[in-house]
Structure formats: structure tokens, C-alpha cells
Amino acid sequence: MSSAVRSYSIGFIVSIVLTAVAFLMVEHHALPTMGLIVTIVGLAVIQLAIQLIFFLHIGSGSGARWKIATFFLAFIVICIVVGGSIWIMNNLNYSMLRYTPQEQNQYLHDHEGI
Amino acid sequence: MATDMKRVGQESSTKTLGFWIYIMTDCVLFATLFATYAVLHGNTFGGPSSRQLFDLPYVFIETFLLLTSSFTIGMAVLSARAGYKSRTIGWLVVTFILGLSFVTMELTEFAHLVADGNSWQRSGFLSAFFTLVGTHGAHISVGLLWMIVMMIRIAKGGLKSMDVGRLALLGLFWHFLDIIWICIFTIVYLMGVL
Numbered sequence: 566m567s568s569a570v571r572s573y574s575i576g577f578i579v580s581i582v583l584t585a586v587a588f589l590m591v592e593h594h595a596l597p598t599m600g601l602i603v604t605i606v607g608l609a610v611i612q613l614a615i616q617l618i619f620f621l622h623i624g625s626g627s628g629a630r631w632k633i634a635t636f637f638l639a640f641i642v643i644c645i646v647v648g649g650s651i652w653i654m655n656n657l658n659y660s661m662l663r664y665t666p667q668e669q670n671q672y673l674h675d676h677e678g679i
Numbered sequence: 680m681a682t683d684m685k686r687v688g689q690e691s692s693t694k695t696l697g698f699w700i701y702i703m704t705d706c707v708l709f710a711t712l713f714a715t716y717a718v719l720h721g722n723t724f725g726g727p728s729s730r731q732l733f734d735l736p737y738v739f740i741e742t743f744l745l746l747t748s749s750f751t752i753g754m755a756v757l758s759a760r761a762g763y764k765s766r767t768i769g770w771l772v773v774t775f776i777l778g779l780s781f782v783t784m785e786l787t788e789f790a791h792l793v794a795d796g797n798s799w800q801r802s803g804f805l806s807a808f809f810t811l812v813g814t815h816g817a818h819i820s821v822g823l824l825w826m827i828v829m830m831i832r833i834a835k836g837g838l839k840s841m842d843v844g845r846l847a848l849l850g851l852f853w854h855f856l857d858i859i860w861i862c863i864f865t866i867v868y869l870m871g872v873l
Contacts, residue, residue, distance in 0.1 A: 569757050577750035584746065584864070588739045591869045598873050609865040613858055620749060620854040628696045639703035643710040650714035 576619025583612045691844045698848045702855045705818075709859050712811040713866065720871075722803035729804065729871030732797060734788075738868045741784050742860065745819075748777035749857040756850040759833070759843045767838065767846070768830055774853070775826050778819060785816050808867065815863060818856050825849050 587605045590596065596604060617623045623632055661669050673679040720729065755770035789809070792798065799809040829849060832842050 567757070570754070573750055573753040573757070577746065580746050580749075580861075581743070584739070584742055584861070587865065587869060588735065588742075591872060592735055601873055602870060605865055605869050609861055612861055616749075616854065616858050616861070620753060620857070621851065626692075626695075628692050631696055632699050635700050635703045639706045642707050646707070646710050647714045647717065651717050654718040 572619050572622075576615055579615050579619075580612055583608050583615070691840075694844065695848065695851070698851060702851065705855070706859075709811075709814070709862075712807075712814060713862065716807040716811045716867065719803040719807040724802035724804075726802040726805065727797055729808075729867070730873075732792065733868050733871050735868060735872055737784070737788065738864065741781055742864050744777050744781045744784070745857055745860050748774045748781070749854050751777065752850050752853045756847050759838055759846050762838055764833060764838050768833055771826060771830050771833075775823060775830070778823050778826070778853075782816060782819055782823065785812070789813075812863060812867065815856065815859055818859075822849065822853055822856060825852070 587608045590604060591601060595601070623629070623636060626632075664672060751770050751774045755767050755774060758766040758770055792805075797805055799806045826849065829842065829846055833846075836842065
């Protein structure tokens with residue numbers, strides 16, 4: 566078996582195992598909810614790293630440095646977009662909690678001109 | 680001759696990098712859809728929530744199909760590089776069947792949701808769900824079309840170096856879609872039923 570085939574096989578088997586573990590833990594509710602969320606996100610992050618290395622070969626081949634550079638740029642943009650959206654919208658929901666929907670519309674109309 | 684070979688090598692690495700940058704921008708596109716989904720997840724407008732809608736074992740089978748297809752397309756690329764024409768086409772056929780089964784299962788899930796009155800018009804949550812998962816499904820469908828083109832080209836013209844390069848890019852695209860699906864499986868489905 567060549568090293569390339571071995572690399573794909575390792576990535577495949579590890580991915581299947583990680584997915585199955587996450588699925589079974591959620592299906593049987595093996596932990597309290599908060600613990601489960603942390604665990605399945607952790608398993609997913611490990612699996613992403615495994616697939617980036619064994620399937621996408623991110624660190625090898627010609628131009629590996631540029632691939633990693635663009636990957637980190639995308640990663641930063643993704644963190645800002647996802648983190649920022651959730652942060653802002655949660656704050657907005659929190660600030661608006663004390664109003665009914667009608668009062669919210671009235672408030673937006675009076676103060677923001679929307 | 681040697682400089683020719685070098686030039687070809689540089690061209691293909693430039694193409695790989697260009698395609699890689701496209702994939703990274705596509706990642707950002709999916710990130711915006713994930714952010715939208717995360718924000719709208721609770722906005723069910725009196726309709727069903729993710730906990731009531733999702734059938735986890737069904738989605739697990741979908742995930743299994745896509746993961747396996749990611750492995751088989753890797754085998755197709757390796758066979759093409761080694762110069763085995765019929766083996767390359769064989770792995771591509773397997774990948775195509777797995778990908779087609781995945782899309783069929785996804786469309787069946789969508790059809791059930793719509794038939795029960797839970798379409799994208801039902802709530803903000805379902806709009807975000809259909810947009811995110813549907814965009815991924817559309818990418819997979821484009822990948823399947825690309826795969827048909829590659830199978831025909833290789834079957835007719837053999838393994839020319841240009842086609843091997845294109846097949847490698849298709850492999851990159853397919854692995855990327857598998858990674859996006861792992862995020863969808865974890866964030867939308869697994870966390871959705873908790």
C-alpha cells in the first residue's frame with residue numbers, strides 16, 4: 566500500500582469513527598447538554614483538522630505556504646463574520662427583551678427612523 | 680524538454696493555488712450562511728423547532744455516504760496519477776453513485792419537510808436552514824455534473840496530464856464539500872436536536 570493510499574485510509578477511518586462517536590453520544594444523550602455541545606464541537610474540530618491534513622494535504626506540495634496563508638486569511642474572516650454576527654444579534658435580542666414586538670416596532674420607528 | 684516540463688508544473692501549481700483561493704472564498708460564503716443560521720435558529724415563529732424536525736439516524740447515513748465518497752474520489756485521483764484508466768473511471772463511478780445517493784436523500788428530506796408545511800416560507804429558522812443546506816446540496820450537484828464530464832473525457836481521451844490535473848481539482852472541491860458537511864452535521868443537526 567503506497568503512502569498516499571495509507572494517508573487517505575487513515576483520514577477516512579478516523580473521520581468515520583469521530584462522526585459515529587458524536588452521533589451515538591447525541592443519540593443516547595450520554596452527557597449533560599452543555600457537555601455534549603462542547604464534546605461534539607471538539608470532535609468536529611478534530612475531524613476538520615484530520616481532513617485538512619489527510620484529504621486536502623494543506624501543508625504539503627508546491628505552494629504550501631500560500632495555501633496556508635490564504636487559509637488563515639479565510640479563517641480570520643470567518644471568525645469575524647460568525648462571531649460578530651452572533652455577538653451583535655444576541656446583544657440586540659437581549660436589549661429588546663423588555664419590549665413586546667409592537668413596542669419594538671414603535672421604538673425603532675421613533676428612535677431609528679426605521 | 681526539461682524547461683517545458685517545468686513550465687507545465689508551474690502552470691498546474693498556479694491553477695491549484697487559484698482553485699484553492701476560490702475554495703477559501705466559498706468557505707467565507709458558507710460562513711455567512713452559518714452565521715445567518717446561528718442568528719435565526721430560535722426564530723421559529725410558532726412553527727416547529729429543529730428538535731421536532733430532524734431525523735438524526737437518517738442524516739447520519741447521509742454523512743456516511745458523503746464521507747465514503749470523499750475517500751473514493753481520493754482513490755480516483757491516485758489511480759489517475761498512477762496511469763490506471765479503467766480503475767480511475769471505476770472509482771469515479773463509485774463516487775458518483777455515493778454523491779447521487781446523498782443528493783437524493785437530501786431532496787427526499789426537503790420534500791418531506793415541504794409536504795408537512797414546513798417549507799422555507801414557514802419561519803426565519805427554516806429559511807436559514809434551507810438556504811444553508813440547499814447551497815451545500817447545489818455545490819454537490821455541480822460537483823456531480825463535473826464528475827460526469829471528467830468520466831466522459833477520460834473514457835474518450837485517456838489520462839492526459841491536463842485531465843489528471845482537473846481531476847485533482849475536482850477532488851479538492853469534493854473534499855472541501857465534505858468538510859462543510861461535517862460542519863452542517865455538527866452545528867445544524869447534532870446541536871439542533873439537543
